[in-house]
Amino acid sequence: MPTWKEKLVGRMDQQLAEEIDIFETQMVLRRQGKLDEKIFAETRLRRGCYGQRYDNGHRHDGIRTQQLPYLSDVTKGPETLWDAPGMQRIKIPFGGVTPNQLDTLADLAEEYADSVLHVTTRQDFQLHYVHIEDTPDLMRRLAAVGITTREACGNSVRNVTACPLAGVCRSEVFDVTPYAKACSKFLLGHPDTQGFGRKFKIAFSGCKDEACALTSMHDMGCIAVKRIENGKERRGFELYVGGGLGAVPHQAKLFEEFLPAEELLPIAQAISRVFARLGEKKNRAAARIKFLVTKLGIEEFRRIVLEERKIMPADDRWTGYLSNVDRYQETPKRQPARLNGHDRPEGFEAWSRTNVYAQRQAGYAVVTVTLPLGDLSASQSRQLAKIARRFSGDNIRTTVEQNIVLRWISEADLPDLYRELKRIGLAQPGAGTIVDVTACPGTDTCKLGIASSRGLAAEIRNRLSEKFFTLEDAVKNLHIKISGCFNSCGQHHIADLGFYGTSRTIGNRKVPHFQVVLGGKWQQNAAAYGLAIGTVPSKRIPEVVELLTERYVRERSGNENFQEFVKRIGKPELRRMLELFMDVPSFESDPSYYSDWGDPRVFTIGDLGMGECAGEVVSTVQFDLANAERLVFESQLKLDEEDYAEADALAYKAMLQAAIALVRTEFHDVPDHPNTIVNEFRTRFYDTNVLGDRYAGNKFAQYLFRRHEAPTSVYTRDYAHRIVEEAQLFIEAVYACHDSLSERGTVGISAKSPVQVGKATP
Amino acid sequence: MDLYRLGIKFFDVAGERIEPTEFIPIFHEWIQKQTIENHLLIDVHNYSHIHDGPGILLVAHQGNFSIERADDRIGLLYYRKQPVQTFTEIIKPAVQGCRLLENDARLRPRLRFRTDEVLIVANDRLLAPNDDETFSALEPQVSSALNHVLGKSFGLTRISDDSKERLIIRAQA
Numbered sequence: 010m011p012t013w014k015e016k017l018v019g020r021m022d023q024q025l026a027e028e029i030d031i032f033e034t035q036m037v038l039r040r041q042g043k044l045d046e047k048i049f050a051e052t053r054l055r056r057g058c059y060g061q062r063y064d065n066g067h068r069h070d071g072i073r074t075q076q077l078p079y080l081s082d083v084t085k086g087p088e089t090l091w092d093a094p095g096m097q098r099i100k101i102p103f104g105g106v107t108p109n110q111l112d113t114l115a116d117l118a119e120e121y122a123d124s125v126l127h128v129t130t131r132q133d134f135q136l137h138y139v140h141i142e143d144t145p146d147l148m149r150r151l152a153a154v155g156i157t158t159r160e161a162c163g164n165s166v167r168n169v170t171a172c173p174l175a176g177v178c179r180s181e182v183f184d185v186t187p188y189a190k191a192c193s194k195f196l197l198g199h200p201d202t203q204g205f206g207r208k209f210k211i212a213f214s215g216c217k218d219e220a221c222a223l224t225s226m227h228d229m230g231c232i233a234v235k236r237i238e239n240g241k242e243r244r245g246f247e248l249y250v251g252g253g254l255g256a257v258p259h260q261a262k263l264f265e266e267f268l269p270a271e272e273l274l275p276i277a278q279a280i281s282r283v284f285a286r287l288g289e290k291k292n293r294a295a296a297r298i299k300f301l302v303t304k305l306g307i308e309e310f311r312r313i314v315l316e317e318r319k320i321m322p323a324d325d326r327w328t329g330y331l332s333n334v335d336r337y338q339e340t341p342k343r344q345p346a347r348l349n350g351h352d353r354p355e356g357f358e359a360w361s362r363t364n365v366y367a368q369r370q371a372g373y374a375v376v377t378v379t380l381p382l383g384d385l386s387a388s389q390s391r392q393l394a395k396i397a398r399r400f401s402g403d404n405i406r407t408t409v410e411q412n413i414v415l416r417w418i419s420e421a422d423l424p425d426l427y428r429e430l431k432r433i434g435l436a437q438p439g440a441g442t443i444v445d446v447t448a449c450p451g452t453d454t455c456k457l458g459i460a461s462s463r464g465l466a467a468e469i470r471n472r473l474s475e476k477f478f479t480l481e482d483a484v485k486n487l488h489i490k491i492s493g494c495f496n497s498c499g500q501h502h503i504a505d506l507g508f509y510g511t512s513r514t515i516g517n518r519k520v521p522h523f524q525v526v527l528g529g530k531w532q533q534n535a536a537a538y539g540l541a542i543g544t545v546p547s548k549r550i551p552e553v554v555e556l557l558t559e560r561y562v563r564e565r566s567g568n569e570n571f572q573e574f575v576k577r578i579g580k581p582e583l584r585r586m587l588e589l590f591m592d593v594p595s596f597e598s599d600p601s602y603y604s605d606w607g608d609p610r611v612f613t614i615g616d617l618g619m620g621e622c623a624g625e626v627v628s629t630v631q632f633d634l635a636n637a638e639r640l641v642f643e644s645q646l647k648l649d650e651e652d653y654a655e656a657d658a659l660a661y662k663a664m665l666q667a668a669i670a671l672v673r674t675e676f677h678d679v680p681d682h683p684n685t686i687v688n689e690f691r692t693r694f695y696d697t698n699v700l701g702d703r704y705a706g707n708k709f710a711q712y713l714f715r716r717h718e719a720p721t722s723v724y725t726r727d728y729a730h731r732i733v734e735e736a737q738l739f740i741e742a743v744y745a746c747h748d749s750l751s752e753r754g755t756v757g758i759s760a761k762s763p764v765q766v767g768k769a770t771p
Numbered sequence: 772m773d774l775y776r777l778g779i780k781f782f783d784v785a786g787e788r789i790e791p792t793e794f795i796p797i798f799h800e801w802i803q804k805q806t807i808e809n810h811l812l813i814d815v816h817n818y819s820h821i822h823d824g825p826g827i828l829l830v831a832h833q834g835n836f837s838i839e840r841a842d843d844r845i846g847l848l849y850y851r852k853q854p855v856q857t858f859t860e861i862i863k864p865a866v867q868g869c870r871l872l873e874n875d876a877r878l879r880p881r882l883r884f885r886t887d888e889v890l891i892v893a894n895d896r897l898l899a900p901n902d903d904e905t906f907s908a909l910e911p912q913v914s915s916a917l918n919h920v921l922g923k924s925f926g927l928t929r930i931s932d933d934s935k936e937r938l939i940i941r942a943q944a
């Protein structure tokens with residue numbers, strides 16, 4: 010039978026292809042119980058494979074909680090069954106996709122998911138109801154069109170986002186795209202980003218005042234700035250750190266007013282190293298870098314990062330990309346032309362008022378394709394790819410408002426483009442307005458969802474769309490964002506009207522509610538978070554929207570914006586307004602309150618599962634050692650296949666991998682070279698008898714030394730068999746040594762001590 | 772059988788207006804009763820906001836059911852997600868789904884599925900590329916499975932030869 014692996018040979022980047030093979034082997038190991046479920050969970054998360062609601066095998070069906078009888082009881086993580094469908098997140102750096110990539114995404118949605126592509130609030134794509142068995146092929150097919158899912162989830166550097174208008178925006182300082190691209194590439198899989206206690210999100214913005222990149226709510230936010238130095242123009246970034254939403258939102262702190270472009274990658278690396286070393290590991294709720302920045306204070310944090318910067322080994326990649334930055338440009342498909350006497354179809358004017366943005370480059374425009382709830386079908390994606398090929402070329406981007414933009418549209422083509430979009434149901438007006446509601450996955454698919462964010466979003470969207478053309482402009486321009494719980498994946502903190510799901514008990518029943526969060530500031534890169542005013546039953550939220558917007562129109566003074574209005578009216582008065590909707594009738598008199606939008610089941614929070622917002626904290630050593638074990642496993646397979654030379658090579662590689670795991674605990678930047686690894690290992694763990702301390706470890710170290718110093722040239726079965734066994738024993742010894750060091754709390758006592766907190770180095 | 776990612780769509784003939792959301796409580800009820808044979812029914816998803824999308828989706832471990840209206844023709848589409856021994860295992864659950872819907876008091880008599888025309892979708896671009904060879908290889912197996920389950924003989928035609936599209940077969944009695 011043909012396989013994708015064979016079919017795509019030569020079309021995948023070698024490294025991506027190898028990583029996917031490795032993941033496939035890790036799947037085999039997990040199924041055989043040879044890889045710990047926690048390590049596997051974080052491993053798969055780092056490949057973008059998330060758990061999905063009900064994957065613990067329980068689901069309330071409206072009457073009772075069913076145990077879903079999956080055939081196998083193998084797990085792919087704590088309380089996560091192997092056979093249960095999951096979500097696959099696909100990383101799209103700065104949201105840039107091409108028509109060919111859209112085609113592939115559509116194919117994958119059809120074959121492996123539910124024929125729907127979902128755009129997330131961080132410019133990614135997601136597929137739902139995917140079987141883990143299908144993920145390696147899914148990843149291979151993505152790799153063949155240059156997309157990786159690596160580090161889309163897990164405790165890692167997540168998708169690097171950027172303004173969807175970068176490069177064509179009328180108010181940007183310069184195009185941040187090549188920097189976002191370089192940053193994303195540099196940090197992807199970088200050894201210094203592997204030991205985080207939590208996720209790390211980076212955003213790039215071309216200017217300070219607009220909203221597009223939301224830098225203030227990011228772990229690291231970079232705003233383009235230019236300076237004239239010695240008569241020469243210099244590019245750099247205003248750098249912010251420690252922002253983030255979640256249950257405890259933080260505004261990012263200014264790290265540096267002008268970070269020259271050459272320092273962008275080294276500082277990003279230094280921040281990663283500091284976060285990996287000093288960030289909280291045990292308490293997940295306080296592990297984002299925002300907590301570290303708050304704990305240390307920005308001054309101290311900056312000092313430690315700059316110290317770290319000094320001791321880092323130089324890397325050509327820090328500046329290697331810069332020579333190409335000026336040459337970075339996008340190729341429009343069509344010639345620029347003004348829209349003059351062209352025939353304009355019905356609905357065109359209204360659509361173009363909200364969905365068309367005139368580019369800095371005369372004669373070109375950006376068109377926003379509004380996706381209800383961020384969703385588009387596989388067939389729409391394929392047709393959209395066709396449309397993009399005709400009008401836009403490769404210049405497609407996703408947005409954090411869960412839409413897609415087509416850039417470099419010749420203005421004269423707009424009416425034709427509109428007709429084409431309309432034909433496939435993608436020409437709804439209202440992009441970036443109150444009807445363009447953002448929502449996280451919520452109870453539809455998220456294990457942590459409390460109330461239905463998507464159900465509510467659809468309801469609000471439907472109601473407002475009906476009267477969209479009669480709404481005042483002041484209302485049209487408001488933003489609504491909804492999260493299914495306090496974790497704020499729907500970014501409710503930065504909306505004019507934000508909502509997050511909660512539950513209240515009335516009698517002995519649960520009622521879905523939403524907390525109303527008002528006056529968040531989306532502009533100026535998410536400059537302020539909203540105020541929580543009160544909790545209202547889910548079914549009455551649309552009326553809350555109506556009442557608040559009506560009052561805003563009626564009572565706003567002059568050009569007062571919504572944030573100012575909220576401030577002026579004040580929390581007590583706003584609360585009084587909400588109180589009109591807070592009462593919940595008994596179940597007998599109105600059962601509709603006791604179920605959620607779009608879901609007739611009686612509401613329950615019993616379906617909540619263990620969240621995988623990042624997964625388990627797995628240390629770099631644990632990963633390295635799991636890797637060593639995988640290599641031994643692969644060498645075993647080669648032995649079975651009678652390929653003794655390869656079995657030997659893999660067993661040796663496995664020993665080196667285990668050795669470097671231990672060395673790295675003391676010497677983080679140890680060069681990945683066999684001689685160095687063996688020497689460092691010998692001096693640090695063998696000569697000092699640290700390894701020999703328990704379980705006769707030093708005997709096992711001899712296996713590594715012997716293989717390193719005297720490789721064989723005659724590969725017999727016996728020889729290969731012995732070396733595979735020795736590798737296994739050596740790895741065991743390393744495990745034992747690491748455990749014993751951990752118990753004694755002496756892991757990582759280094760000859761080259763890292764920068765200390767609170768101690769300025771001279 | 773290596774190829775199992777297949778879809779089958781049955782079309783409505785009644786032509787009455789039915790709101791997509793009317794299917795939501797019905798699908799939830801199927802889950803409560805685990806009504807579909809040899810299927811572990813898991814969840815319902817409302818995709819009715821997508822033009823040309825899967826409409827209302829019923830997810831099962833073995834395959835997904837959806838009420839969709841591609842090309843303005845409402846119907847029940849079943850996509851197989853797990854291996855099968857024979858094609859009949861793909862046709863049978865779809866037929867059972869159609870029967871259940873037709874006989875549901877909430878929908879009767881507004882929905883009736885025709886059994887003289889079905890679409891078969893080869894949802895696997897590796898094992899079943901959209902070409903004559905695949906069509907010829909599938910034709911005998913598909914017609915005999917349809918004949919076996921629906922008791923009629925069918926003539927099969929390929930819908931499009933666009934290599935980007937999947938192989939889609941129209942079967943007419």
Ligand code: HEM
Pocket residue numbers: 059060096129130131132133134135167168210226253254255256449450454455456457496497498499500620621622623
């Ligand atoms: C404690 C657990 C979680 C926390 C604290 C959390 C927090 C967040 C936050 C704050 C964002 C927003 C945006 C941003 O920072 O730019 C986000 C994005 C997102 N979250 Fe979560 N989240 C958690 C778990 C989950 C889970 C279980 C799901 C459902 C599968 C989920 C789905 C999403 C999605 C779809 C996005 C947009 C993402 C992207 O493309 O990266 N989150 N999360």
Ligand code: SF4
Pocket residue numbers: 449450451452455456457458459462492493494495496497498499
């Ligand atoms: S906000 Fe809550 S419900 Fe929504 S995706 Fe995040 S964790 Fe899930």
